Amino acid sequence: MFIRLIFLFLLFYLVFLVVRFFQSLGQSIQRKNAGPDSLPKKTMVKDEVCNTYIPVDEALKENRNGRVYYFCSEDCRKKFLASGEKFD
Numbered sequence: 001m002f003i004r005l006i007f008l009f010l011l012f013y014l015v016f017l018v019v020r021f022f023q024s025l026g027q028s029i030q031r032k033n034a035g036p037d038s039l040p041k042k043t044m045v046k047d048e049v050c051n052t053y054i055p056v057d058e059a060l061k062e063n064r065n066g067r068v069y070y071f072c073s074e075d076c077r078k079k080f081l082a083s084g085e086k087f088d
């Protein structure tokens with residue numbers, strides 16, 4: 001009898017977990033459908049070497065004189081480092 005009670009409790013708990021799972025799933029889908037405004041904005045940064053814009057999280061970073069420069073590739077970063085202050 002007692003075991004049956006525990007089993008029932010576990011069953012309810014499982015149902016509760018499943019319901020909660022689908023609720024959070026629905027919320028994340030709603031967030032996706034809410035449009036681009038609700039998404040975290042990707043900051044675009046300029047590559048001073050080839051003048052292209054890249055998302056900040058994909059860019060290579062180089063700090064010079066307290067300013068951070070961004071590059072689309074290791075190639076551009078090397079060009080910048082070789083150029084000295086040319087891009088300031």
Ligand SMILES: [Zn+2]
Nearest residue numbers: 047050072076
């Ligand atoms: Zn570049």
